[in-house]
Structures are given as C-alpha cells and as structure tokens.
Amino acid sequence: MLSAERILARCESLAQHSELAGGLTRVFLSPQARAATDKVLGWMREAGMQASLDAIGNAAARYEGERPGLPCLMLGSHLDTVRDAGKYDGMLGVISAIECVDFLNRQKRRLPFAIEVVGFGDEEGVRFGTTLLGSRAVAGTLDLSVLDARDPQGNSMADALRAFGLDPKRIPEIARKKGEVLAYAELHIEQGPVLEAEGLAVGVVTAINGFSRLRVTLRGAAGHAGTVPMHLRRDALAGAAECVLATEQVAKSDPELVGTVGRIEARPGAINVIPGEAMFTVDVRAPRDELRNAAISKIKSQIQQVSKQRNLTCEIESLQEFGVTACSPRLMAQMDQAVKRQGHRLRRLPSGAGHDGMALGAITDICMLFVRCKGGISHNPAESITEGDAAAGVQVLLDFIEHFALQR
Ligand code: GLV
Ligand code: MN
Ligand code: MN
Numbered sequence: 001m002l003s004a005e006r007i008l009a010r011c012e013s014l015a016q017h018s019e020l021a022g023g024l025t026r027v028f029l030s031p032q033a034r035a036a037t038d039k040v041l042g043w044m045r046e047a048g049m050q051a052s053l054d055a056i057g058n059a060a061a062r063y064e065g066e067r068p069g070l071p072c073l074m075l076g077s078h079l080d081t082v083r084d085a086g087k088y089d090g091m092l093g094v095i096s097a098i099e100c101v102d103f104l105n106r107q108k109r110r111l112p113f114a115i116e117v118v119g120f121g122d123e124e125g126v127r128f129g130t131t132l133l134g135s136r137a138v139a140g141t142l143d144l145s146v147l148d149a150r151d152p153q154g155n156s157m158a159d160a161l162r163a164f165g166l167d168p169k170r171i172p173e174i175a176r177k178k179g180e181v182l183a184y185a186e187l188h189i190e191q192g193p194v195l196e197a198e199g200l201a202v203g204v205v206t207a208i209n210g211f212s213r214l215r216v217t218l219r220g221a222a223g224h225a226g227t228v229p230m231h232l233r234r235d236a237l238a239g240a241a242e243c244v245l246a247t248e249q250v251a252k253s254d255p256e257l258v259g260t261v262g263r264i265e266a267r268p269g270a271i272n273v274i275p276g277e278a279m280f281t282v283d284v285r286a287p288r289d290e291l292r293n294a295a296i297s298k299i300k301s302q303i304q305q306v307s308k309q310r311n312l313t314c315e316i317e318s319l320q321e322f323g324v325t326a327c328s329p330r331l332m333a334q335m336d337q338a339v340k341r342q343g344h345r346l347r348r349l350p351s352g353a354g355h356d357g358m359a360l361g362a363i364t365d366i367c368m369l370f371v372r373c374k375g376g377i378s379h380n381p382a383e384s385i386t387e388g389d390a391a392a393g394v395q396v397l398l399d400f401i402e403h404f405a406l407q408r
Contacts, residue, residue: 001103002099002100002103002391002394002395002398003099004387004388004390004391004394005387006099007092007095007096007099007390007394008385008387008390010043010091010095011087011088011091011092011095012087013039014036014039014040014079014087014091014095015087015091017032017033017035017036017039018032019032020083020084023084023085023381024081024084024085024086024087024381025081025082025083025084025085026079026080026081026085027080027081027124027126027127027151028057028080028121028122028124028126028127028128028133028134028160029057029121029122029127029157029160029161029163029164030127033057033079033080033121033164034164036079037053037057037059037079037119037121040059040079040094040095040098040119041053041059041061043095043098044059044061044098044101044117045061046102047061047063047098047099047101047102047105048063048101048102048104048105049061049062049063049098049101049105049117050062050063050064053165053166054137054138054174055137055166055167055168055170055171055173055174056121056122056133056134056137056142056161056166056171056174057121057122057134057161057164057166058118058119058120058121058134058137058138058174059079059094059118059119059121060116060117060118060119060138060174061098061101061116061117061118062114062115062116063101063104063105063114063115063116063117064110064114065110065111065112065113065114065115066110066111066112069114070112070113070114071113071114071179071180071181071182072113072114072115072116072180072181072182073113073114073115073116073181073182073183073185073401073404074115074116074117074118074181074183074184074185074360074364075093075097075100075115075116075117075118075184075185075186075187075397075401076093076094076097076116076117076118076119076120076135076184076186076356077090077091077092077093077094077097077119077120077123077186077187077188077355077356078090078091078093078094078119078120078121078122078123078124078134078135078356079091079094079119079120079121080120080121080122080123080124080126080127081124081126082124082126082379083126084380084381085379085380085381085383086189086377086378086379086380086381086382086383086384087383088189088373088378088383088384088385089188089189089191089378089379089383090120090123090124090188092187092188092189092371092385092390092393093186093187093188094117094118094119096187096390096393096394096397097117097187097397098117099394100115100394100397100398100401101115101117103398104401111401111402111404113182113404115401116181118134118135118138118356120132120134120135120138120356121133121134122134123135123354123355123356125320127151127160128146128149128150128151128157129149129215129319130146130149130319130320131320131354132322132354132356132358132359133146133157134356135356135357135358135359135360136359137171137174137175138174138175138176138359138360139175139176139359139360139361139362139363140172140175140176140177140362140363141359141362142171144168144171144172147161147168176363177363178363178364181360181363181364182364183328183331183364183365183366183367183404184356184357184360184361184364184365184366184367185331185335185366185367185368185369185397185400185401185404186355186356186357186366186367186368186369187368187369187371187393187394187397188351188353188355188368188369188370188371189370189371189372189373189378189383189385190203190349190370190371190372190373190376190378191352191353191373191376191378191379192352192353192376192378193375193376194347194349194376195347195349195370195371195372196372196373196374196375196376198347200344200345200347200372201344201371201372201388201389201392201393202339202344202347202369202370202371202372202389202392202393202396203347203348203349203369203370203372204327204332204335204336204339204346204347204348204349204367204368204369204370205327205332205348205349205350205351205367205368205369205370206326206327206332206348206349206350207287207324207325207326207327207350207351208324208325208327208350208351208353208354208355208357208358208368209285209286209287209324209350209351209352209353209354210285210286210287210289210292210321210322210323210324210325211283211284211285211292211320211321211322211354212282212283212284212285212292212293212296212318212320212321213281213282213283213284213318213319213320213321214281214282214296214299214300214316214317214318214319215279215280215281215316215317215319216240216243216279216280216281216282216303216314216315216316216317217277217278217279217314217315217317218236218239218240218243218277218278218279218303218307218312218313218314219236219276219277219312219313219314219315220233220234220235220236220239220274220275220276220277220310220311220312220313221233221234221274221276222267222268222273222274222275222276222277223273223274223276224272224273224274225271225272225273225274226272228274233274234274234276234310234311234312235274235275235310236266236275236276236277236278236312237264237266237275237278238275238310239278239306239307239310239312240264240266240278240280242306242310243261243280243302243303243306244261244264244280246299246302246303246306247259247260247261247282247284247299247302248261250295250298250299250302251284251295253295254286254291254295256286256287256288256291257284257285257286257291257292257295258284258285258286258352259282259283259284259285259295259299260282260283260284261280261281261282261283262281262283263279263280263281264278264279264280264281265278265279265280266278267279281319282299284296284299285352285354286324287324287350288324289323289324300316303316304316322354322358325357325358325361325366326361327357327366327367327368328365328366328367330365331365331366331367332348332367334367334400334403334404335367335369335396335400336348337403338396338397338399338400338403339369339396341399341403342392342395342396342399344392344396349370351368351370353378355368369393369396369397369400371385371389371390371392371393372385372386372389373385373389374386
C-alpha cells in the first residue's frame with residue numbers, strides 16, 4: 001500500500017532540519033542539509049535501494065531492474081529550501097518517489113529497467129546564488145568555476161563541500177552518460193493556483209519556463225543624512241528603487257512575462273547615512289526565450305539610464321540563465337494515461353517555477369506531474385497540501401512507473 005500519511009509525516013520530519021527556529025530554511029551543504037539528507041538516505045535503504053551521498057551532496061539511490069546494470073528511469077526533486085520555506089517544495093517529489101520504490105520492493109517486483117531516486121542537494125540556489133547545482137552535476141553540465149562562488153559569509157563552494165566531507169575534484173565522476181538514464185520524471189507541488197481553481201488534484205506539465213537572473217550594484221556617494229541637500233546627493237538606494245519599478249513595468253508589459261526584485265541591500269545601512277551603494281537582484285521568467293531576452297535587454301538599458309540620470313555607476317552581472325525546457329511529448333502522453341487511469345480529468349499546464357528537470361533535460365527526456373497546493377501558495381511557510389492530493393500524486397506516479405515498463 002502506498003501511504004500518503006507516511007509521505008506527509010516524512011515531509012514534516014524533514015522540516016525539523018532548519019537553521020531557522022520555528023520556520024524552515026535549509027540551504028545547500030549546511031549541517032541541516034546533512035541531517036535531512038542522511039534521513040532520506042535511510043528511507044531509501046529501507047525501501048530496498050542502494051543509497052549514498054554523491055560527490056556534490058545529493059542523496060542518490062538505485063533499485064535494480066530485472067537484472068543488474070540496466071539503464072534507469074530517474075525520479076527525484078530537491079532537498080534544499082528557500083528562506084522561510086514551505087515543507088513540500090522539492091521534498092514531496094523525493095519522498096513520493098521513495099514511496100513508489102518501497103511499494104515495488106515490498107511486492108518483490110523488478111521492472112525491465114532500474115529506478116534511481118535522487119534528492120538533489122541544491123535546486124534553489126539560495127546559498128551560492130546559482131541554481132540547480134545538484135542536478136547540473138548529475139547532467140554533467142556544471143561548470144566547475146562555480147566552486148569559487150562564495151556564500152554571504154564568504155565561504156567558497158569548494159570549502160563548503162570539503163566541510164560536508166566531500167571532495168570537489170570528484171564532482172565530474174557523478175555525471176551521467178546519455179543512454180544510462182532512459183527518462184527523468186519529477187512529481188512536484190504546483191506552486192500556483194491553476195489546479196485548485198479547476199478542482200483538480202494533479203496536472204501534467206508541458207514545459208518549464210526559462211529564467212534569467214542578474215545582480216546589479218549601483219554606486220553613488222555615502223554622506224550625512226542631515227547635511228547634504230537633496231539636489232547634491234548621489235543616493236544609490238533611491239536609484240535602485242527606480243530600477244525596481246522599471247523592472248516591474250517591463251514585466252507588466254506582456255502577460256507571459258514575470259519579473260521580480262527579490263533581494264535588495266543598502267550600504268553602509270544606517271538610518272542617518274545616505275546609501276552609497278545598493279545591490280539588488282533581478283529574476284525574469286517567460287515561456288518564450290525571445291520574450292525573456294528582450295525583457296532583460298530592456299531592464300538593463302533602463303538601469304543604465306537611471307544610473308546616468310542620477311550620476312551613479314552601475315555594474316550588472318548576469319548570474320545565470322536557462323532556456324525554456326519542453327517536456328517530452330512521448331512521456332507527457334504516458335503521464336496523461338496514468339492520470340486518466342487513476343480517475344482524474346486530464347489537465348496540462350506549463351510550469352512558471354524552475355525545476356531540476358531543466359538540468360536533466362540536457363541528457364534525457366523529462367516529464368513532470370504537478371500536485372495541487374492550497375491557495376497556490378509556495379515559497380512561503382503557509383505552503384500546504386492535503387493527504388488526499390498527496391495520495392493522488394503518488395498513485396499517478398506509481399502508475400506511470402509501472403506502465404513505463406510496458407511502453408518503453
Ligand atoms: C525555484 O523554486 C525557482 O523557480 O526559483
Ligand atoms: Mn522552490
Ligand atoms: Mn522546487
């Protein structure tokens with residue numbers, strides 16, 4: 001029996017591993033990530049899998065097929081969180097996948113392919129400012145210059161890996177070759193309101209929107225808040241405020257675009273000092289790459305214009321970009337069938353959020369199943385799903401796995 005009750009209890013259990021008392025924040029390679037990952041490895045082993053921590057800190061497990069060494073169907077999602085996160089974003093997919101393997105194992109069933117489950121160590125990119133580190137390492141697309149990236153405390157990623165007990169030089173060894181992975185399937189909460197609005201527990205994802213991320217630093221002159229007249233100031237934060245609104249305007253110019261300034265910092269950061277420096281991030285997403293690229297160009301030119309008008313200097317760094325990732329028509333059709341067999345009305349929908357499948361798309365076909373979440377709320381501690389919807393999700397995932405055997 002698949003147990004949605006156990007799935008939700010395990011999500012609760014992982015949520016105990018947080019750097020934030022009374023909330024959930026668990027970033028890549030933190031002590032809390034280590035504890036959560038070890039717990040997941042234990043559940044993977046209980047489900048009959050060979051499981052170990054890989055070279056980048058993913059929990060990686062394998063359930064052999066009818067004979068050892070067969071190519072695998074890979075299932076997974078991530079174990080890291082945003083700051084002040086919900087308990088299901090990422091974790092639900094990993095735990096539901098383990099539940100499916102546990103079900104097969106208890107029936108002593110082996111399929112004509114292996115199943116691998118991965119709990120990726122980093123999808124959110126909170127610690128080092130660049131996302132999908134765990135899944136890009138598995139896809140073999142991680143540029144190792146990222147090892148020099150630093151977290152806000154100044155620790156490099158290479159040092160963080162060593163502190164976690166890992167050897168950064170071994171990361172290339174976990175890259176999978178094309179052909180070893182038959183497909184990648186990920187169950188994830190929807191993180192939006194569409195399924196709830198239509199009274200549906202699950203939906204099949206068509207594509208994952210692309211994203212571009214910038215870090216912008218404006219520099220003016222710090223000064224005394226009481227003595228410098230307004231017309232003689234070079235206030236970097238006031239300039240940043242104009243850039244935030246310009247970003248919003250550009251994002252509002254097309255219904256398919258979204259744009260967010262999610263972080264802003266003023267330095268030196270005192271009530272009586274004119275901010276001499278301001279740093280902010282920009283995150284732009286769209287279902288079409290041309291639209292996103294045009295929006296990013298417009299935002300950059302507006303930032304330059306604001307800087308010029310206010311006599312500020314500006315530095316714009318491109319942190320990361322990822323094109324739209326389409327789900328495989330062949331796998332979507334198989335997921336559609338699983339949804340219908342389990343008695344749900346079929347609904348296909350795109351994903352506005354990023355997912356590990358974007359990285360895995362470099363080496364294999366991908367597909368995703370969304371599970372309804374309450375109020376469409378995510379990246380928020382109020383994120384919640386019902387036991388009934390968790391059950392619907394895991395049943396469809398198991399059905400997909402069982403029939404993948406027949407249809408490959
Ligand atoms: C990940 O959750 C993202 O879409 O930012
Ligand atoms: Mn997320
Ligand atoms: Mn996620």
